[in-house]
Amino acid sequence: MKDFLRRTPRYFTSNRKSEQQIPDDLWQKCSGCNELIFSKQFQDNAKVCPRCGHHERLSAAEWIELLLDPGSWQEHDADLLPTDPLGFVSPKDNYAKKLQNLRESTGRQDAAVCGIGTIGELPLAVCVSDFGFMGGSMGSVVGEKIARSAERAAQLGVPLLTINSSGGARMHEGILSLMQMAKTSVALARLGEVGQPHISLLVDPCYGGVTAAHASSADIIVAEPKAHIGFAGPRVIEQTIRQKLPADFQTAEFLLQHGMIDAVTPRAELRAMLTRVIGLYNGRSKTEEQALVARSNGRGDGLTGYEEIYG
Amino acid sequence: MAEEQQQSALTPWDIVQIARHPQRPHTLDYIRGLCDDFVELRGDRRFGDDRALLGGVARFNGRPVVVMGHQKGSNTKENILHNFGSPMPEGYRKSLRLMQHAEKFNLPILVLIDTSGAHPSMAAEERGIAEAIAENLLVMAGLKVPIVATVIGEGGSGGALAVGVADRLLMLEYAIYSVASPEASAAILWRDASKAPDAAKAMKITAHDLLRLGIADEIVAEVPGGAHLDTPTTIQHVREVIQRHLDELSALPVDELRRKRYDKYRSIGAFQEAQTAVVSAGASST
Numbered sequence: 001m002k003d004f005l006r007r008t009p010r011y012f013t014s015n016r017k018s019e020q021q022i023p024d025d026l027w028q029k030c031s032g033c034n035e036l037i038f039s040k041q042f043q044d045n046a047k048v049c050p051r052c053g054h055h056e057r058l059s060a061a062e063w064i065e066l067l068l069d070p071g072s073w074q075e076h077d078a079d080l081l082p083t084d085p086l087g088f089v090s091p092k093d094n095y096a097k098k099l100q101n102l103r104e105s106t107g108r109q110d111a112a113v114c115g116i117g118t119i120g121e122l123p124l125a126v127c128v129s130d131f132g133f134m135g136g137s138m139g140s141v142v143g144e145k146i147a148r149s150a151e152r153a154a155q156l157g158v159p160l161l162t163i164n165s166s167g168g169a170r171m172h173e174g175i176l177s178l179m180q181m182a183k184t185s186v187a188l189a190r191l192g193e194v195g196q197p198h199i200s201l202l203v204d205p206c207y208g209g210v211t212a213a214h215a216s217s218a219d220i221i222v223a224e225p226k227a228h229i230g231f232a233g234p235r236v237i238e239q240t241i242r243q244k245l246p247a248d249f250q251t252a253e254f255l256l257q258h259g260m261i262d263a264v265t266p267r268a269e270l271r272a273m274l275t276r277v278i279g280l281y282n283g284r285s286k287t288e289e290q291a292l293v294a295r296s297n298g299r300g301d302g303l304t305g306y307e308e309i310y311g
Numbered sequence: 312m313a314e315e316q317q318q319s320a321l322t323p324w325d326i327v328q329i330a331r332h333p334q335r336p337h338t339l340d341y342i343r344g345l346c347d348d349f350v351e352l353r354g355d356r357r358f359g360d361d362r363a364l365l366g367g368v369a370r371f372n373g374r375p376v377v378v379m380g381h382q383k384g385s386n387t388k389e390n391i392l393h394n395f396g397s398p399m400p401e402g403y404r405k406s407l408r409l410m411q412h413a414e415k416f417n418l419p420i421l422v423l424i425d426t427s428g429a430h431p432s433m434a435a436e437e438r439g440i441a442e443a444i445a446e447n448l449l450v451m452a453g454l455k456v457p458i459v460a461t462v463i464g465e466g467g468s469g470g471a472l473a474v475g476v477a478d479r480l481l482m483l484e485y486a487i488y489s490v491a492s493p494e495a496s497a498a499i500l501w502r503d504a505s506k507a508p509d510a511a512k513a514m515k516i517t518a519h520d521l522l523r524l525g526i527a528d529e530i531v532a533e534v535p536g537g538a539h540l541d542t543p544t545t546i547q548h549v550r551e552v553i554q555r556h557l558d559e560l561s562a563l564p565v566d567e568l569r570r571k572r573y574d575k576y577r578s579i580g581a582f583q584e585a586q587t588a589v590v591s592a593g594a595s596s597t
Contacts, residue, residue: 079585085524090513092501140580147577169468169490171500173581174514175526178490181469182476182576185448190573193453209490212429212469217445231441231469232431236495240431250436260439 030054046267055204055224055267060113060128063163067271068117068126075115077148082110082141088172095172098134108133110141111166114149116156120275120292122282125153128163129210131203135167138210142170143180146214150187154194159278163201164215168208181213188214197281199274202229202252202261220277221261222270223252229261324508326517327493329485330464331427334539336546337396338365338380338423341463344546345421345553346371346378352409354401358438361402363394363430364474366409371421372554377413379406379474380423383464397430398470403443406474410447413456419557422460422474427492429470444473451476452576457560457568459553461531462486462518463538468495478572479556480526482518483545484533488526489516526579528556 027036032054042049046066047056058066064073088095103109111134114127127149129136136142146162153160169177188198200218202211204227212231215221223229230250238245248254252264265273279289321329329335342349346369353367354360366379381398384390413420429440451458451474460477466488482488491499493507496514500506521527531545531552538545560568 077584081583081585083581083583085581086513086515088513090500090506090509093513140582144580144582171490171496171514174490175488175516175521175524176580178468178472179526179576179579181448181472182452183579185445185476186452186573186576189449189452192449209469211441212444212473213448214445216439216442217449230436231429231444232436236498237431237433237436241433243433245433249433258437258439260442 031056048267053225053266055226057131057165057204059132060130060163063128064113064115064117064126066267067161067274068119069121072118073115074117075113076152077114077145078109080109080141080144082139082173084172085140085176086172086174088174093172098172102133106133110139110145111136111170112142112145114145116152116158119161119271119278122158122275122278122284123156124159124161124278125149125156126161126163129166131165131167131205134170136165136210137167137170137177138180139170139173139177140180142166143177143183146180146184147187150184150191150198153196153198154191157194157196159196159281160188160191160198161201161274162198162214162218163203164206164210165203166206166208166210166215168210178209181209184214185217188217192219197277199277201270202227204228207231207233216260222263222265222273223255223261224270225252225264225266227252229255322508323487323511323517324493326485327465327487327507327511329537330487332537332539333385335464336538336542337385338382338425338463340542341380341423341461341546341549342369342378344543345550346376349378352412353405355404355408357404358401359399361394361399361405362392363396363426364398364402364406366406368412368418371557372550374557375416375418376421377409377418378421378423379409380463381426381471381474383425394430396426396465397428398426398473399430399432399435400438400440400443403429403440403447403473407443407447407450410450410454414454417456419457419459419561420454420477421553421557422458422477424460424462424466424471424475424488425464426467426470427465428467428495429473444469447473448476452572453569455565455569457557457563458572459556459560461549461553462488462527463549465492467492476572476576478560478568478575479528480521481529481531481549481552481556482521482527483531483538483549484518485537486518487511487516488518488521489514 030049033052084096112129127146198218199220202223206229255261349369351367365382381396382393383396384393458477459479460475461481468491493511494504496510497506498504518530534541
């Protein structure tokens with residue numbers, strides 16, 4: 001709230017007394033345009049700013065709720081726990097302690113959630129990274145969940161959806177983290193051999209060893225608008241080459257223009273797009289597709305306000 | 312034993328310096344020392360020819376192979392030519408072409424790893440460095456010919472692994488292999504690249520560390536002080552070890568070769584799993 005008071009209020013004036021009467025969570029500030037948004041409207045909009053269209057980060061649970069058919073989700077491998085294989089201790093850092101603290105503060109075990117569910121009534125395996133846990137970094141648990149998801153998809157004969165948002169490999173697991181890139185790749189190669197598609201959704205931000213492995217070797221790659229996606233971070237590149245980078249560098253739109261991804265799709269349209277894609281690879285007939293659309297219109301998305309932004 | 316004493320006398324940061332020594336033999340020295348009749352195959356047929364990642368066909372102990380590796384220079388001029396051994400996307404796409412070439416003609420692949428990582432630049436990102444690496448990983452996973460990779464100096468990050476999904480991973484005694492260079496690791500972990508010696512220690516990046524972690528399959532002995540003090544002897548050691556692994560791999564039927572490669576990488580990682588059973592996977596598959 002302090003930051004807010006430093007700006008010139010545009011919509012209403014506030015003094016200390018009235019501010020105290022407003023519950024803390026009634027309004028929140030969009031991290032894209034810095035405007036205050038009514039929290040409920042923001043939540044109902046799948047955390048897309050109704051003013052500027054900024055896509056705020058979602059947790060793994062929020063992604064699952066947003067994209068999968070209600071009640072269809074079954075989590076798997078929730079009992080995979082990270083360990084400290086290197087005994088990583090430095091003057092400033094202690095991985096085992098860090099993990100313990102994060103488990104307590106976030107209530108999560110690691111940076112990915114995986115399982116099976118349905119989208120548009122068709123089953124698929126899903127693995128979602130969780131940027132809120134150590135920047136979504138890929139260590140042994142995340143790599144294992146992606147590999148198991150690929151194997152599960154191959155075994156069931158269903159597509160795989162990975163939702164990727166990550167700072168890259170987890171430094172604290174050293175070479176084992178790097179080798180997760182090979183692990184996910186061998187599993188994905190087998191999925192390819194059984195003829196099931198891997199769809200990768202890239203969400204802001206996605207970098208390093210995740211972008212340079214499963215996130216970019218998918219059959220279909222979709223990114224959210226303005227998501228930052230790359231291999232090397234922009235700071236590293238600027239330092240190495242002493243070049244100023246263009247404003248749109250490493251954005252989803254930049255990648256689309258350079259032929260690296262198939263589509264930039266706003267959050268509001270993702271579910272419809274995935275439904276269509278999965279239906280195509282599943283061989284569902286047009287009649288079934290139309291019947292499904294009719295059914296899901298009746299049910300609704302549970303999301304409101306999209307028309308206001310995207311028309 | 313003498314070897315262990317020596318190992319304990321060197322810190323991981325000392326080993327990093329040996330691994331990066333400019334006079335250390337580089338990929339072309341190994342190709343010339345290990346192989347006859349080397350014919351370099353150049354270019355990715357898409358954009359250009361990357362001098363940081365070289366390869367071609369050659370004869371190894373009489374047998375035709377595809378050989379490739381990152382090329383560093385021994386002086387500034389060579390380093391500029393070879394971009395300090397840091398490939399661009401076209402380098403990885405050339406290596407992909409060479410690997411598919413090897414598969415087509417049923418030739419085993421020898422890889423020499425020596426890079427601090429893929430080149431971080433605007434051009435690399437524009438041309439899809441991440442996709443180039445990712446595609447290599449996926450394709451190497453399924454190749455039908457034996458692959459033996461040897462880390463001869465520095466194995467840095469995805470730029471090293473992009474040619475390193477091998478059936479056997481060998482490491483020179485004073486080579487290193489890490490998820491990111493010690494400088495980059497320190498910058499990422501503590502926002503201070505000058506803490507690289509701490510990172511080198513904490514990250515477990517030496518050949519002995521990797522053998523212990525089950526990533527490296529064998530360590531190739533160097534002469535005391537490092538390979539640059541006696542290159543012919545070091546290359547002779549490398550030749551013997553590669554030959555032994557290649558013989559073992561060549562005896563395997565293709566399906567078994569690929570299954571073993573799958574198992575090798577699929578099993579890497581350390582995690583705990585509670586005893587509770589996983590929910591039946593077939594529940595909603597209709």
